[in-house]
Amino acid sequence: MADINSSSAKIRTAGQDGAGAADDVREPDLDFELIELLFFAYRDFVSDPDTILAEYGFGRAHHRVLHFVNRNPGITVTELLDILKITKQSLGRVLKQLVESGFIEQQTGSFDRRQRLLFATTAGHDLAIRLAAPQSHRILAALEKLPAGSEAAARDFLLQLVNDTERAEVRRLTAKR
Amino acid sequence: MADINSSSAKIRTAGQDGAGAADDVREPDLDFELIELLFFAYRDFVSDPDTILAEYGFGRAHHRVLHFVNRNPGITVTELLDILKITKQSLGRVLKQLVESGFIEQQTGSFDRRQRLLFATTAGHDLAIRLAAPQSHRILAALEKLPAGSEAAARDFLLQLVNDTERAEVRRLTAKR
DNA sequence: AATTTATGTCAGCCATATTGACTTATTTCG
DNA sequence: CGAAATAAGTCAATATGGCTGACATAAATT
Numbered sequence: 001m002a003d004i005n006s007s008s009a010k011i012r013t014a015g016q017d018g019a020g021a022a023d024d025v026r027e028p029d030l031d032f033e034l035i036e037l038l039f040f041a042y043r044d045f046v047s048d049p050d051t052i053l054a055e056y057g058f059g060r061a062h063h064r065v066l067h068f069v070n071r072n073p074g075i076t077v078t079e080l081l082d083i084l085k086i087t088k089q090s091l092g093r094v095l096k097q098l099v100e101s102g103f104i105e106q107q108t109g110s111f112d113r114r115q116r117l118l119f120a121t122t123a124g125h126d127l128a129i130r131l132a133a134p135q136s137h138r139i140l141a142a143l144e145k146l147p148a149g150s151e152a153a154a155r156d157f158l159l160q161l162v163n164d165t166e167r168a169e170v171r172r173l174t175a176k177r
Numbered sequence: 178m179a180d181i182n183s184s185s186a187k188i189r190t191a192g193q194d195g196a197g198a199a200d201d202v203r204e205p206d207l208d209f210e211l212i213e214l215l216f217f218a219y220r221d222f223v224s225d226p227d228t229i230l231a232e233y234g235f236g237r238a239h240h241r242v243l244h245f246v247n248r249n250p251g252i253t254v255t256e257l258l259d260i261l262k263i264t265k266q267s268l269g270r271v272l273k274q275l276v277e278s279g280f281i282e283q284q285t286g287s288f289d290r291r292q293r294l295l296f297a298t299t300a301g302h303d304l305a306i307r308l309a310a311p312q313s314h315r316i317l318a319a320l321e322k323l324p325a326g327s328e329a330a331a332r333d334f335l336l337q338l339v340n341d342t343e344r345a346e347v348r349r350l351t352a353k354r
Numbered sequence: 355a356a357t358t359t360a361t362g363t364c365a366g367c368c369a370t371a372t373t374g375a376c377t378t379a380t381t382t383c384g
Numbered sequence: 385c386g387a388a389a390t391a392a393g394t395c396a397a398t399a400t401g402g403c404t405g406a407c408a409t410a411a412a413t414t
Contacts, residue, residue, distance in 0.1 A: 032309065034332060035312050036350065037336060038335060040343070045215060067212075076361095088362080088363095089363085089402085116362090132209065154331065158214035162214075162217050173213065255390090264373080265392075290380060293391080293392065
């Protein structure tokens with residue numbers, strides 16, 4: 001293997017040139033710590049259900065859809081799209097698979113017959129609970145190691161991270177029960 | 178459009194049948210609230226840099242690679258794979274693009290000449306900062322609305338969400354400066 | 355009656371991830 | 385020294401989950 005970059009151009013190094021703080025790597029006004037912790041926490045948090053999902057040939061997209069349908073019985077397709085922030089086509093594929101495999105059922109709306117209200121079947125509910133369990137255990141295990149009030153603090157922090165325009169809706173969806 | 182599911186099978190509904198709490202939707206032992214808040218917070222948090230990335234034809238994968246290279250000058254490919262938890266092939270593609278477009282440079286390791294140490298170029302550093310800025314602003318704006326101590330509480334909570342096996346390493350990577 | 359809305363679907367494309375096998379260079383170890 | 389292990393790069397094939405744009409149908413609204 002030949003050497004790479006033997007004539008090194010302008011790269012940034014971590015000091016050690018004895019010239020003082022001229023090439024300081026720190027960027028003190030940016031909260032890298034929380035940026036990275038959000039990445040690492042989410043990385044491990046979403047990986048929990050993967051082995052369960054693999055049993056059914058499902059992916060994380062199926063998980064998200066099933067979760068919010070189970071939690072919001074009778075939700076419409078449009079409402080689901082607003083939550084997931086994906087396109088109709090992207091949702092359509094996984095939703096169809098969940099319906100065909102018997103985890104979600106559709107009912108024509110009684111007020112507005114254009115709507116297809118979505119419900120988890122018993123199997124869908126059971127699977128949603130199985131998928132939520134390891135994530136919930138991870139959260140509760142974390143909170144057990146932290147002082148009282150940490151759950152409320154975490155809730156408040158995460159809610160404030162949500163877009164201003166979405167916060168009321170997210171509060172409604174998450175805090176209702 | 179024909180009706181769907183006119184002969185409805187076993188679906189779960191949200192009460193309203195006058196039969197009491199027999200089909201209660203709540204699952205009191207699962208922390209759905211924090212599960213969902215993590216989803217919503219992360220959904221909006223990672224969307225911040227998208228428009229900047231689109232300027233360069235990059236995606237979120239490029240962002241993650243550039244971020245951790247910029248923050249860890251001289252990181253090896255193996256270390257980067259451990260952080261991102263993706264395969265060598267997945268990393269290879271985006272890393273190659275970042276090198277070819279001049280945001281990351283490689284240097285042969287001096288101790289171990291098999292290694293390719295990764296560094297952000299000046300352009301890479303500048304882009305990494307541009308990408309981190311809206312995420313950091315989102316975090317700081319959230320913390321401004323919350324009581325003192327919320328930053329430490331958020332940090333502690335997120336760190337505890339990380340896998341036990343990874344926590345020490347994540348602490349080392351994030352808390353170092 | 356015309357328009358808007360909710361949903362579904364087609365065709366195609368792109369980004370990002372996977373596995374498994376294999377190569378090269380280099381280091382480490384017996 | 386020679387064998388084995390390691391770091392990195394690459395190949396081919398495949399899957400998932402996003403996207404756009406266009407179009408169709410049914411039903412509600414104006």
